[in-house]
Amino acid sequence: MSTVIAILVLGVIAALFGALLGFASVQFKVQGDPLAEQLDALLPQTQCGQCGYPGCKPYAQAVANGEAINKCAPGGEDTIKKIADLMGVEVQPLDENHEADNSPKVAFIIEEDCIGCTKCIQACPVDAIIGTTKQMHTIITDECTGCDLCVAPCPVDCIEMIPVATTTQNWQWDLNSIPVVQIN
Amino acid sequence: MESVIERIERGSFWQFHGGIHPPEQKFLTCTKPIASAQIPEQLIIPIRQHIGQAGNLVVKVGDKVLKGQILSACDSPMSVPIHAPTSGTITAIQSMAIPHPSGLSEACIILTPDGEDTWKQRHICPDFHLLSKIQIIEKIANAGISGMGGAGFPTQVKVSTLAKIDYLIINAAECEPYITADDLLLQEHSPTILDGIKIIDHLLSPKNILIGIEENKTEATDALKKATADIDHIKICVIPTKYPSGGEKQLIKILTGQEVPSGVLPSSLGMVMQNVATCFAIADAVINDTPLIKRVVTISGQALEKPQNVWALIGTPVGFLTRQCGYNNSKNRHLIMGGPMMGFSLPHDQIPVIKTTNCILAPSEIEIASPFSSTSSKEVECIRCGQCADVCPAQLLPQELQWSAKAKDQAQLAKLNLFDCIECGACAYVCPSQIPLVHYYRVAKAEIRQQKLLDIKAEKAKVRFEARKQRLEREKVARAEKHKKAAEARKARMNTDTSAAKSEKSAVADALARVKAKKAQASIKQNTAENDSEDATTTTTTTSAAESSNTSTVDITVESVAAVDDGKSQVANAIARAKAKKLAQKNQAQIDSLDTLQNNESPSSLTSSQAAPVVIDRKAKVAVAVAKAKEKKRQASAANSPSSQVDIIDTATKALKPNAVNLDSVSDDKATQAIDKKAKVAAAMVKAKAQAKMKASLGTETSFNNLEKSTTNLESNIDLGATSECDVPAQVKNVEAAKTKKTQGEPQTVSNIDTKNLDRKTKIAAAIAKAKAKKLAASSDKSPTSE
Amino acid sequence: MAFWIASSPHNHQKNETSSLMRLVVYATIPGIFAQWYFFGWGNLIHISLAVAAAIIAEFTVLALRNKKITPQLFDGSAILTAVLLGISLPALAPWWISVIGSLFAIALVKQLYGGLGHNPFNPAMAAYVMLLISFPLQMTQWQPPLSLLAMDIQLSDTLAVIFSGYTPQGYSVEQIRTHIDGFTMATPLDTVKTNMTLGLTVVESMQAPTIGKHFGVGWEWINAGFLLGGLFLLGKEAIPWSTPVSFLLSLFICSFIAFMISPDSNASTMFHWFTGATMLGAFFIITDPVSGATSVKGRLVFGALAGLLVFLIRKFGGYPDAVAFAVLLCNMAAPLIDQYTRPRTYGHDLEVKK
Secondary structure (H helix, E strand, O other), X not given: OHHHHHHHHHHHHHHHXXXXXXXXXXXXXXXXXXXXXXXXXXXXXXXXXXXXXXXXXXXXHHHHOOOOOOOOOOOHHHHHHHHHHHHOOOOOOOOOOOOOOOOOEEXXXXXXXXXXXXXXXXHOOOOOEEOOOOOOOEEXXXXXXOOOOOOOOOOOOOEEEEEOOOOOOOOOOOHHHOOOOEOO | OXXXXXXXXXXXXXXXXXXXXXXXXXXXXXXXXXXXXXXXXXXXXXXXXOOOOOOEEOOOOOOEEOEOOEOEEOOOOOOOOOEOOOOEEEEEEEEEEOOOOOOOEEEEEEEEEOOOXXXXXXXXXXXXXXXXXXXXXXXXXXXXXXXXXXXXXXXHHHHOOOOOOOEEEEEEOOOOOOOOHHHHHHHHHHHHHHHHHHHHHHHHOOOEEEEEEEOOOHHHHHHHHHHOOOOOOEEEEEEOOOEOOOOHHHHHHHHHOXXXXXXXXXXXXXXXXXXXXXXXXXXXXXXHOOOOOEEEEEEEOOOEOOOEEEEEEOXXXXXXXXXXXXXXXXXXXXXXXXXXXXXXXXXXXXXXXXXXXXXXXXXXXXXXXXXXXXXXXXXXXXXXXXXXXXXXXXXXXXXXXXXXXXXXXXXXXXXXXXXXXXXXXXXXXXOOOOOOHXXXXXXXXXXXXXXXXXXXXXXXXXXXXXXXXXXXXXXXXXXXXXXXXXXXXXXXXXXXXXXXXXXXXXXXXXXXXXXHHHHHHHHHHHHHOOOOOHHHHHHHOOOHHHHHHHHHHHHHHHHHHOOOOOOHHHXXXXXXXXHHHHHOOOOHXXXXXXXXXXXXXXXXXXXXXXXXXXXXXXXHHHHHHHHHHHHHHHHHHHHHOOOOOOHHHHHHHHHHHHHHHHHXXXXXXXXXXXXXXXXXXXXXXXXXXXXXXXXXXXOOHHHHHHHHHHHHHHHHHOOHHHHHHHHOHHHXXXXXXXXXXXXXXXXXXXXXXXXXXXXXXXXXXXXXXXXXXXXXXXXHHHOOOOO | OEOOOOOOOOOOOOOOHHHHHHHHHHHOHHHHHHHHHHHOOHHHHHHHHHHHHHHXXXXXXXXXXXXOHHHHHOOOHHHHHHHHHHHHOOOOOOHXXXXXXXXXXXXXXXXXXXXXXXXXXXXXXXXXXXXXXXOHHHHHOOOOOHHHOOOOOOHHHHHHXXXXXXXXXXXXXXXXXEOOOOOEOOOHHHHHHHHHHXXXXXXXXXXXXXXXXXXXXXXXXHHHHHHHHHHHHHHOOOOOOHHHHHHHHHHHHHHHHHHHXXXXXXXXXXXHHHOOOHHHHHHHHOXXXXXXXXXXXXXXXXXXXXXXXXXXXXXXXXXXXXXXXXXHHHHHHHHXXXXXXXXXXXXXXXXXOO
């Protein structure tokens, strides 16, 4: 008899807690960002494709599915660190295949050389190049992410990547970079 | 409300948190009258001297300007004009180092004074009450006045605020050590300053005017008191000397007990603050019609023989002023613009004085042995002593900010209210570990600002990327739709039993046959050699099926390349000639002959003698482009070229070379040369083709490879036409025909069809050359040892 | 020559961390003098041993960490730690106590956490607690004041006891500690605690010879010495006023309340102030900026908590003195205290003005 009671009591308790858990899982369901979204927010959105994926979001999804975290060249060390923090994994050095130089750059079309082939327009992931067939193209500097993708398709090599110039607006208080005049 | 005034009348004030008492050192200059500086040999006037946008220049190099003449016009409320500080000539407008902590350069106007100091026409207005408020504000705006206390906020914005103003606060605290510019100005020009205050009073009609002045300026206080004795609602508030009581937020706290909420302008609390120097400038501008072209600058420091205040013209190089005060350059080496607490080091002494410059400090090394210079950092670890937090006037936690700044923890920095830091330097002043705290905050602030910009940019890039993806998707769908419709239409047409339909059917059948042939050819290729190069395919094809397939490919290419067929013959024709032209570009006569040639050769083209330059331009462009493409290709092949070559090909190439040289050197008769060239090209093509066929018939893999290699070499050496010919053997007959005709020496009789053929070929050639170049580059990357 | 570039502010108050540390070391002199006067050479020997060990440890660790050695070695912090440890050790403890304690304090408590400015615990007190727990026998063999000793011990005797355990005459520490009447003498706090367990009242305990006329022979003067040094530091603004004041007040209030409730079982407020390590703790230990709270409010809370803990541990704990434990516990609480006592930044969270 006591065994039966014990089983009953335990059974009832189990059912109760089960119901409670079930209720909680429905009621308090966390509508948090899926991992890929969070990762996407960390990426620099240059859409450069250097990671081997067609854009930042696909790479974010791939990382969420276990791809290596060290393939984002424009993001560099900082981005890797942030992703590592989010994913709870070890920080890795940037993939060797990628250039370590991630200083900000913008593309520049040497306009007298441009033949108007539209190849760079097709390559630009953010539609930051204006131009049409047989017309000179130019880059909307504000929209350019410096992804480098337009450089390779150009048949006449008229696109250069120019480092963003330091101005008084974006100066980072690097006192050591100030040219000091030598006297005597 | 009333209690504030009562308290002030009682002489008791509120206190802000923290603050320090650095050695004042004002005695160096505070008793000497303001000297007037001479006009330097050259004035450097930065176009932007305030917060906001630079104005548009209205003068150009070489212009003669009069004293007070406007140099840049302001078109937006946040821009401030600049004026010529003296009469003279504008000798340059160029990028020069400006007074900024970064030492970076910005656009400056270089004015060489003529020494006569001739004024422009001025309209003196003794009674400003005659002017409307709008007129006064306009006068202030046109005089180029921006806050002269340090920040450089455009004054017309401040004095035209629509908010109801309870307190107009005149900042005469001047808490920073050494600086006595405002002190002296008050001592000598109290009436003018009072005029300025009255003008602002007139504009804003505040309930009370409070003049905040530190108790260490007794003479200035007396002068002020005398000037304002008969004005009731002006209160002179003599506040305790403590750094940084001259900070806007701190002075408001001291005088009214209120705190300006973070991120809000004081005008939202019904307060406006003006610096005394700004008041002086306003009075000068409204009454005397004198724009802001000079200001009082304290030249101080123990490295000077006679430190003093001077009236310096805007744009005067700092070195000129310090020399006047007996500064010996070779002995000392630290110049600070601004005070010792918030000023910045200058990289050299040719930096100009601007509207916000109130002090030039030339300290001796005993006075300020900077521990923060890059060479002698004495910084040690923070021991959390908390002295910085005790003196922080913004009640921040400097040491925690410092840790977060070092760790680049931007979220934590925001939580600790980094952006409420006024960079007064009190924390770094007291720090026993000599940590340059303010520097860390500045770097962190700059980084955070940068990060915000990057975030915005990333977000924009993301949106644009998504938009582009959607656009491409839409276009794909639209294209598919169009093709479907076209296919349906064709089907419908074919079902109708007309001759057109029949021909179309046969065309389709032909195309199918071609595709089949191509497949067969591909399999042959795979059987004979593992090499997948398309060049090889084109050069080794012997079967008619292959030939036909080639023709079809070429046709398609021609169609695609010549999509824009307006004036295509002209362009194509021009390529070869333009190339020649490029070789002898110096000679204008040659260009003329080229024009003639072109007219002769393609009478059907729209070229006229008037349009010639344009055409030439275009030609030149195309030529350059082609040349570049070739260069690319050449590099690729050079990287790839083996040392051993088939002898025959070698000799052929050699034979071609002198021709090319000849081609270059002979530039007298363009027409002949062009035709010569074409002929040579054709000859080379025939040779190449013959060799290719011979090699192909051998059928061995090695020879096959050699051939490919040699073809590449040939391509890199011979002209474009040759390349096209090598690639397009189907058209060799046409070329041969053309060659025959041209060698006969009858350029004028070349038929339109031939010209067209040539065009086409050249175009194809260009396209293929590019494609090849790319492919070669790719293959050379992949297999550097293809031999 | 060139112009030099520096970040503002360009002038600087001419004080340095090392001079601050030196000042604190100087301020211990009155207390140490009193210790020497009443208890002989023991603590001076331990101080020198500890300082030597601390410098060696600091040097080794700095070298291992590839840090700049000279500036950090002589910034005074290691010396100060060693001095404080030497002061708080029993005068006749064996030599290796101070050496081990010093090494532990510098190498483990300070440098392992990242060196100066990064240690969460007060190194001297952490070392003291470690020694107390690991070597309870040696660490509780307190030497009675010289005036109560049955024998005279000179510098040579002390040296011999510290290094060999016996005086040249062959007396052990235990024998030295024995009163003429044949019982072992302890510190005043110890005495009170022991007597309490024996069922004696505080008033009765106060009759013990170690306590003497006031609050303990010698101990009251040592505390007075440290109080003097502390006041000197306060005058020099080398330490903040908030921590010692709130600590002493808190201890005073706690002991006062307890004394009011039950005078028989609780010592007087002044007894708490002037025995044990109260004054040393108040002015030299809990004012250690590195492991303490930073804001004024935080320091007040920190000091008050330390005072409360000292009283509680003295009253209810197993050990007679409590400053070391109280300080360590407060060190743990310091980040939390800091977190909750952040000052309101100018222009933030303003009350709504009507």
